[in-house]
Every structure is written in structure tokens, then in C-alpha cells.
Amino acid sequence: MADALEQYDPQIYELIRQEQARQSGSIRLIPSENYVSKAVMLASASCLTNKYAEGYPGRRYYEGQQVTDLIERMAQERVKKIFKADHANIQPYSGSIANWAAYLALVNPGDTIMGLSLPHGGHLTHGWKVSVTSRIFSSVQYTVNPDTGRFDYDKIEQLAKKHKPRIIISGATAYPREIDFEIFGQIAKDVGAYHVSDIAHIAGLVVAGIHKSPVPYADIVSTTSHKTLRGPRGGMLLCRKEHAENVDKAVFPGLQGGPHMHTLTAIAVAMAEADTPEFVAYAKQIVKNAKALAEKLLEYGFNLVSGGTDNHLILIDLRNRNVSGKKVAKALDRARIVTNYNTTPLDPAHPSDPSGLRMGTPAMTTRGMKEQEAEQIATFIRRVVENIGNESVIEEVAKDVLLLSSQFPVPEHFIIPNKNNVAAQ
Ligand SMILES: *Cc1c(COP(=O)(O)O)cnc(C)c1O
Numbered sequence: 378m379a380d381a382l383e384q385y386d387p388q389i390y391e392l393i394r395q396e397q398a399r400q401s402g403s404i405r406l407i408p409s410e411n412y413v414s415k416a417v418m419l420a421s422a423s424c425l426t427n428k429y430a431e432g433y434p435g436r437r438y439y440e441g442q443q444v445t446d447l448i449e450r451m452a453q454e455r456v457k458k459i460f461k462a463d464h465a466n467i468q469p470y471s472g473s474i475a476n477w478a479a480y481l482a483l484v485n486p487g488d489t490i491m492g493l494s495l496p497h498g499g500h501l502t503h504g505w506k507v508s509v510t511s512r513i514f515s516s517v518q519y520t521v522n523p524d525t526g527r528f529d530y531d532k533i534e535q536l537a538k539k540h541k542p543r544i545i546i547s548g549a550t551a552y553p554r555e556i557d558f559e560i561f562g563q564i565a566k567d568v569g570a571y572h573v574s575d576i577a578h579i580a581g582l583v584v585a586g587i588h589k590s591p592v593p594y595a596d597i598v599s600t601t602s603h604k605t606l607r608g609p610r611g612g613m614l615l616c617r618k619e620h621a622e623n624v625d626k627a628v629f630p631g632l633q634g635g636p637h638m639h640t641l642t643a644i645a646v647a648m649a650e651a652d653t654p655e656f657v658a659y660a661k662q663i664v665k666n667a668k669a670l671a672e673k674l675l676e677y678g679f680n681l682v683s684g685g686t687d688n689h690l691i692l693i694d695l696r697n698r699n700v701s702g703k704k705v706a707k708a709l710d711r712a713r714i715v716t717n718y719n720t721t722p723l724d725p726a727h728p729s730d731p732s733g734l735r736m737g738t739p740a741m742t743t744r745g746m747k748e749q750e751a752e753q754i755a756t757f758i759r760r761v762v763e764n765i766g767n768e769s770v771i772e773e774v775a776k777d778v779l780l781l782s783s784q785f786p787v788p789e790h791f792i793i794p795n796k797n798n799v800a801a802q
Contacts, residue, residue, distance in 0.1 A: 401787040402779055403713040404754060408690035408737020409550075409578060409604045412744070412787055413643075414650060421609045421643035429635045433625060445638050452641050455648035459584045462592050462615035467644055468628050468636040469612030472577040472601035475628075476502040476546075477510070479597040479614060482627040483571045484543040486513045491537060491570070492546035494518035496720040496728065498692075500550040500575065517542055521552070523723040526683030526692075528552075530560045537568045547591065548575030548599075551719055551735050553686040555588050562594030571596040579688055581605025581739070584651050585660030588688065596620055602640075605663065605689055605739050607656075608647030611640045659742060663689045666738040669748035673755030679762075682721050682733070690737035694721045700765055703730045712761050712774040713782070714754070744785040753781060 383390040400412070413421070425448070431438040434446040434453075449467070456465040469475035480490060490510070492503025497520045501508040504516030517540045522529040537545060545568075547561035558574055565572035574591035580600040582588040591598050598615040602608035614624050629636070650656055667686045674693065675681060682692040695702055702718030709716055720726075721733035738751065757774050764770035 397787075402782050403715050404757075404778055404782060405715045405740040406736035406738070406754070407715055407717055408735060408739065409601075411604065411607045411739045413603075413607060413609060413647065414788060416646050417607075417609055417643045417650070420646045421639055423639055423642060425642045426637075426639040428638045430638050431629065431635045433629070439635075448638070448642050448645060449636075452645035452648065455645055455652065456613060456615070459648055459652050460590065460592055460598070460615050462598070463618045464616050464621035464624065466614040466616075466624050466628050467602075467611070467641055468633060469614065470633060470637060470640075471610065472500075472575070472599065472612045473502050474632055475599040475601070475612030475614050476500070476573070476575060478624065478627040478632055479573045479575075479599045480510070480514065480544060481631055482614075482616075482620060482623040483573070483596065484514075487515065488544070489515040489517060489540060489542040490544040490546065491517040491519060491540060491542035493549055493552070494520050496724055497521045497722050498549040498552040499546075500548075500577070503546045503548075503575070521683075521722050526722060527554055528556070530557065530564070533561075534564045534567070537564050537570065541568055542570050544573050545570045546573050546575060547595070548577065550578060551690065551692055551733075553681070553683050553688060553690050553692055555687040556591075558589060558591035558594045562591075565596075573597050573599060575599045577601040578604050578690070581607060581651065581656075581660050582664065582688060585657040587660055587664060597624060602644050602647060605660065606647065606651060607659075607739070607743065608651075609640050609643035611637070611644055613644070662747065663738050663742045665748055666742050666746065666751040667691060669751040670736075670738065670755050673752045674758065677755065677759045679759075689739050690735060692719060692721060693734040693736070694732060695734060695762075696732045698762055700762065701726065701730050702732055702734045704765060705734050705762055708761050708765055708771055709734075709758065711768075712757065712771050713778040714757060714761070714774075741785075744787060746785050750781065750785070 429439050430445045434450050452467050453465045490504050493499030495505040502510050504510050519533045545565045562572045572595045574595035583590045600613050602611040616624050667689050671685045671691050680694040706716050706718040716736045719733040719735035720728050720731040724731050726732050760774050
């Protein structure tokens with residue numbers, strides 16, 4: 378396949394090769410990113426991309442579904458098994474659309490939804506002001522306690538009692554601590570709201586039994602397939618039988634047309650991978666690595682939101698370092714360490730140049746890195762932050778990162794041979 382691409386479109390072939398070199402020659406700490414296996418990559422690049430399959434298995438609007446029905450059913454069964462859910466819809470094109478479908482399955486436009494505010498770790502689609510979710514629905518936002526960086530469940534309950542939302546959303550995109558989904562479920566019940574839980578980031582930890590699953594406590598659980606779960610890019614919804622029909626209708630025909638069958642196929646493969654002792658060990662190592670990285674950073678005088686981590690991600694508050702998150706993220710990128718700048722609770726800075734830096738360990742852990750490497754990465758980060766503006770030090774760090782990266786090759790994915798042996802970047 379790679380040879381055919383090289384012949385047909387050498388320009389795009391070359392850019393893919395460069396991206397592959399970037400992914401293997403850097404330490405990727407963006408907590409929502411990962412490396413998929415070769416099997417997932419192959420399924421995702423298969424002929425299933427050619428097939429339209431509007432509808433659901435046994436109820437399609439196009440013929441020729443002899444194989445697609447089998448694949449989608451297989452994927453559904455695997456998802457239901459690993460999440461212990463009654464019903465699974467794996468057609469959402471992404472986590473964002475999955476959230477839309479969850480809301481529309483339960484309530485009407487104009488109804489009130491309540492989610493975590495974005496600067497406090499929530500996702501855009503949880504009702505943040507620049508997301509259309511805040512215009513189609515009436516949005517109430519809860520926050521973390523700025524002193525502890527953690528949820529104050531009593532405050533969340535008070536807010537829910539005051540505003541009586543129809544949906545309460547639990548889950549986050551930048552919250553380093555374990556979330557008590559049972560309490561969220563109880564609060565929702567007390568105020569007569571539905572509970573939608575969005576585990577896009579931590580799905581892999583939930584499947585591995587490291588974090589408690591929201592499935593027993595939520596009306597609908599929404600997730601992505603591509604973060605800690607290590608599948609192709611996609612979205613999924615899990616729910617009890619009572620919501621199954623509404624969920625399916627909300628996804629198709631409510632929001633989407635034909636599902637991306639190549640993605641569903643790759644999700645099926647990834648779910649088989651997630652249902653193994655190796656995946657459980659992988660997920661445990663993700664958390665061990667995050668804790669090791671967090672501890673070293675604390676030792677080096679960094680402030681971490683909530684003081685540490687229970688999961689795969691860390692949020693550094695750089696205010697005591699007098700340097701912005703963006704500046705550090707850009708310098709780290711030049712040193713081949715890829716993170717993202719992020720707002721922190723009560724960040725006085727503008728979201729375009731906030732005081733926080735978000736990082737996570739799912740991708741480095743896939744490469745086989747352990748606590749020792751996590752600690753080494755902390756030393757790289759320290760060197761970069763202490764030498765902002767000193768490009769020769771940053772170049773040295775980049776060399777050290779490349780050396781470390783070369784000892785942990787990216788697991789054999791879609792191998793694109795580098796015939797000219799051109800160095801990356
Ligand atoms: C990543 C994320 C999403 C959205 O996923 P996309 O696939 O990027 O649309 C939704 N919710 C949370 C909490 C996320 O972290």
C-alpha cells in the first residue's frame with residue numbers, strides 16, 4: 378500500500394513519512410493522543426472505507442450489507458462486553474457528535490444542561506460559551522474548587538438544585554483526579570435530571586478497572602475510541618435498554634448519515650485488544666507513569682493543579698515560574714516534547730495564552746516507557762522551562778529526547794519505508 382501511494386502521490390507520501398518520523402522522533406505527551414496498533418491501522422485503511430451503510434444491522438437503507446452487518450454487530454458485542462453495558466452505538470463520527478446525540482436522545486433544544494466549565498477542565502460540548510451546545514441548550518456550568526483543583530460535590534449539588542437542569546454531565550478533558558460518577562448519578566436523581574457521563578479521556582482506565590465505571594450510574598455514557606482506549610478516531614455511546622432506541626435515533630437519522638465503516642471495523646479490532654490482560658497492564662502503567670512524572674515535577678518545584686494525578690494526565694500551573702503555558706509548550710515542541718497549553722482554574726491569563734500546561738502518558742506508555750523514563754522526561758521539562766530563550770540548551774534537550782525515543786521505537790504500525798533515509802525535520 379505504501380509503495381502504491383509513493384508512486385501515485387509522492388508529495389503526500391513524503392508528508393506522511395515526515396509525520397511518521399515526527400511521531401517516532403518525539404515524546405508525545407498530549408493526553409488525548411496515542412499510537413494505534415498495526416492491526417487497528419490496517420482495519421482503518423481497509424476497503425470498508427468504500428461502503429455506505431446508513432441504518433443499523435438488519436435495517437439498512439442500502440444493499441450489499443452482508444459483511445458490514447456482521448462487522449458492526451461484532452463491534453457492538455465487543456464494546457458491550459468490555460464496558461458491561463446493555464446497549465452500544467458505535468456510529469458517532471467523534472466524541473463531540475456522541476455528546477450531541479446523548480443530549481438529543483434525552484431532552485429538547487432549549488432545555489437546561491449542566492456541565493463542567495472549560496477553564497476548569499470541561500469539554501467545549503459540555504455547554505461552554507463558544508460551543509453551539511450553549512446556544513441550542515440553556516447552559517449552566519459548574520467549576521472545581523480553585524483551592525483544591527477538585528470537584529466540590531456539595532457545591533455541584535447546590536447548583537443543580539438551584540437551576541434544575543434536565544441533564545447533568547460528568548466527565549472532563551483536563552481533570553487529573555478520579556471522578557465519583559456515583560455521586561453525580563445521585564445528584565442527578567435528586568433533582569430529576571438525566572446523568573450523561575463523558576469518559577472520552579479515561580475510557581481505557583475504566584475498561585481496565587482502574588477507575589470506577591459510570592455505566593451503572595449514568596443514563597448514557599459517551600466516549601471517544603481513540604484516547605486511552607487506543608482505537609481509531611471515533612465516538613461511542615453506551616446506555617441501558619430504556620434509552621437504546623432514542624440513542625440510536627439521535628445518531629441516525631438525527632445527526633448523521635452513513636457510519637464510517639472502516640472506523641467501526643477498526644473499533645472492533647481495538648476492542649478485542651482492550652479485552653486482554655496486556656491492555657490492563659498497559660492501562661496500569663499509564664497511571665504509574667503519570668504519577669512518576671508528577672512526583673518528579675513536584676520535586677522540581679512545579680505546581681500541579683490538584684497537587685498530582687490519579688489518572689493519565691497532569692496539569693502544570695506555571696504561574697510561579699513567570700512564564701506562560703504557550704511559551705513553554707512551544708519551547709518543549711522545539712525540544713521534541715509535545716504537550717499543549719491549557720487554562721487552569723481561575724487562570725488570570727487569556728485562554729489564547731494561559732498559565733497551564735497539560736500533559737499525559739498514554740502515548741509514551743504504548744512505546745514501552747516506564748517510571749524511569751517518566752522521571753527522565755521530567756528532567757527534560759525542567760531544563761526547558763529553566764532555559765526558556767536559550768536555544769542551545771533546547772537543542773541539547775532535543776538531542777537527548779531523540780536518543781531516548783530511539784530506544785523505544787513506535788510499535789510497528791503502518792510502516793512507510795524511508796528509502797532516502799532522510800532525517801526527520
Ligand atoms: C476529546 C473529548 C471529546 C471530543 O472528542 P472529539 O473526537 O475530538 O470530537 C469529548 N469530550 C471529552 C471530555 C473529550 O476529552
